[in-house]
Amino acid sequence: PEVLRRQLHPGSATTGSEHSKDHPEELAHYISHVDYCKDVLFLTAVDARGAGVAIVAPLPEVTTLAPQDAQRWQMVAAHVEAGHRLRQAIAEGVADRRSNDVLPHDAEAIFDASSFQVTEAVGPAKDSTTAARLRDAAITVDRARGKMRQTDPERALAIWKALVRGRWSMVDWFDTDGRRFVLAIPNSPTVIDPRGLSERESQVVTYAVHGHSNKMIAYRLGLSTSRVSTLLRRSMRKLGFRTRSQLVTQMGNFPALE
Known part of the structure; x- marks a missing residue:
């Protein structure tokens, strides 16, 4: 379950070699399906419920993503997540x-x-x-x-x-x-258990709990980074948390895996 939890981390962008440092058998399993494959790119575009798209692309060399590259892929994942959510909603009418x-x-x-x-x-x-x-x-x-x-x-x-x-x-x-x-x-993201927060506060808290920086939350929601900071501080005050780490620790269970 813990391996699945890490793989389904919303908006994550990493490679198999990075992801499986402590579990080399995982990487061996992934690369065994393609002859030239030495590594894989993981791109997870899922919402807070765990619904969305997971992309696994073979890589010809063992690869470590530079921070800027990882951020670009996370931005792409944000669009894939939003697009998937919109297609589902339109299909359902x-x-x-x-x-x-x-x-x-x-x-x-x-x-x-x-x-x-x-x-x-x-x-x-x-x-x-x-x-x-x-x-x-x-x-x-x-x-x-x-x-x-x-x-x-x-x-x-x-x-x-x-x-x-x-x-x-x-x-x-x-x-x-x-x-x-x-x-x-x-096409608002689904929020889990707002606990007295506004919709926007709940969205910010949900992404913060899943480890996204304020900058990435701002990109996902189309808000300014300063606005995200204000919403997060206000939400933490309402929820009784003094630090971001307390927020993540207390509310960090991925709802889709509960």
């Missing part, structure tokens, strides 16, 4: 557990991709400040997906956050005439 029956796929805002002007909005996206933030996010995603992918891929990955303000995914959608729009679809 219950994005964000509600249906407004107004916009496609339960979106709360729709933007014309040629001008990025809001064409329709419902719910919280009707607020002018929120709509402006969603528009900025749509423009940023479009930039990241454009020429920047070739000219500055690291910058493209950095500015394309996994979510917008902990709630929305920005997704292309084409109408029957082939015209492109951008949808802001609610």
Whole structure:
């Protein structure tokens, strides 16, 4: 169970040789399936329930990920996790557990991709400040997906956050005439046992408990790092923890494996 717990650590990015330092038989098992394989890349894109995608890719050489490389893969995992959650919700027809029956796929805002002007909005996206933030996010995603992918891929990955303000995914959608729009679809991460915390506080605590830095939490939720720090401090105060280590120790059991 402990090996499984480590492998399912949400958002982890590591190699088999790093992961299995104390259990060489694990690495031997993984590499035995591919002739040229000397190591494997583990990329785990799962939510707090353990639902998501695990990617295992063969590597031709024993590899240790540099911190920057591990962070890039963690950022990729954040997008895979958000995408998996969104696909599941759309397939079930219950994005964000509600249906407004107004916009496609339960979106709360729709933007014309040629001008990025809001064409329709419902719910919280009707607020002018929120709509402006969603528009900025749509423009940023479009930039990241454009020429920047070739000219500055690291910058493209950095500015394309996994979510917008902990709630929305920005997704292309084409109408029957082939015209492109951008949808802001609610896609909040599932939180486990909020214990009196707000939804955003619960999200931050969940990722902190699973070992993510404030910077990575900010990337996953589309918040500023300072905002994450504030939410975490406030949550710890509500929960009665004085240090981050106390929080992790007391609330660190991975719910999917309980």
